[in-house]
Amino acid sequence: MLEYLRLFLFAVLLLAGLIIQLTAVLGVNRFRFAVNRMHPAGMADTLGLLLMALSAVVYAGFDWITLKILLVVALFWITSPVCSHLIGRLVRETDEEHFEAEAKEWKA
């Protein structure tokens, strides 16, 4: 019984992670501007990775490898938002045309 419960939890977590990754891929392809595309791309690296890592933990059982997996998640949670921030900053600095147009829209 408990085994089945664990398997079920594993499957649910893995599928949730996969769905999030799929949404991210679709979003990156569907949205039009760099800043919009950053939004789904950042989601895949944080929430999607966390769910998939948790599913791996559930599947393999709780031992010292769990720590390594969680370390990977922690690393991504530190680096991925920083990456998004830098991309956003670079877009802000280089894509002047788009931002000027947007500012005009906001004013109007």
Added chain:
Amino acid sequence: MKKKNDAFSRLLDWLENGDQALDTEMEDSLSDASPAEHIKQKKKKKADKRKTASKGASAPRRAYADSWWYRTCAVVICLSLIGLLLFTALRLPEFGTADTLIDSELTEYYVEHTLEETGAVNIVTGIILDYRGFDTLGESHVLFIAVCTVLLMLSVRGEKNEALRLKANEYERHFEPEDDLILQSAARILSPLTLVFGLYIIFNGHLSPGGGFSGGAILGAGLILYQNAFGYEKTERFFTYKTFRWVSVCALLFYSAAKGYHFFTGANHLENGISPGVAGNILSAGLLLPLNFAVGCVVACTMYALYTMFRKGEF
């Protein structure tokens, strides 16, 4: 003579006259007032091009990519590749089973004799640095030659055209994430950890999965992260062009000397004065540990040099 426009004649034209677009871009960049101005002008040109293009020049190509059979083919090819990969992955033997790969004499020999002959617990390191050391020697030289070529082409060090050099510096300053607090806080935690982890992978290469190449790549990534966050001035306190030259050349010379001696004597494990030590200790496996370190140095230097060359053209 009528000018043809097929791929071959365009190639010939390119070989004779060089890249026109590149030349005009360089001229533009030299004549401009500031990088921001230059980007604006470039944007304008691009927009103009897009306007003229949307009137019909590139319309057929777009339609081709949008046609239903192109899409169907793309989806079918992707799905079949995914299926093939999943099928292969399902048929892989389970991780850690003892008789996984023993289906040829060579594999069996490696599995049985690597530990006693090279002293490496990690058989992969034993193979790539001992049995197939010549191959790895060539690989590290390939990396070195690649970075030499990039230096030849992109380096602005000693560039006669002073304006070009200054321009490169100005661009660099314009796009550099200077004093980005978020990046700096992240790098303050991550870059020392990355460097230590890279060293651990290099020095533990003969005991656990890893070795010179992967550890060197991690070291290089740590250096790049540090450089990105804190800028060239702070990196130059410990890593300059001189460091790069000395470290990579010395590492390669050491590797060549060690392996050259080995091959000169017929690659038959002569006494070389280094005791193999107890298998499983850090200081064991004879030459493998220093060789791993040499490879790691070369890889880290190469990665960092490639990064700086493509970014700025100077260390």
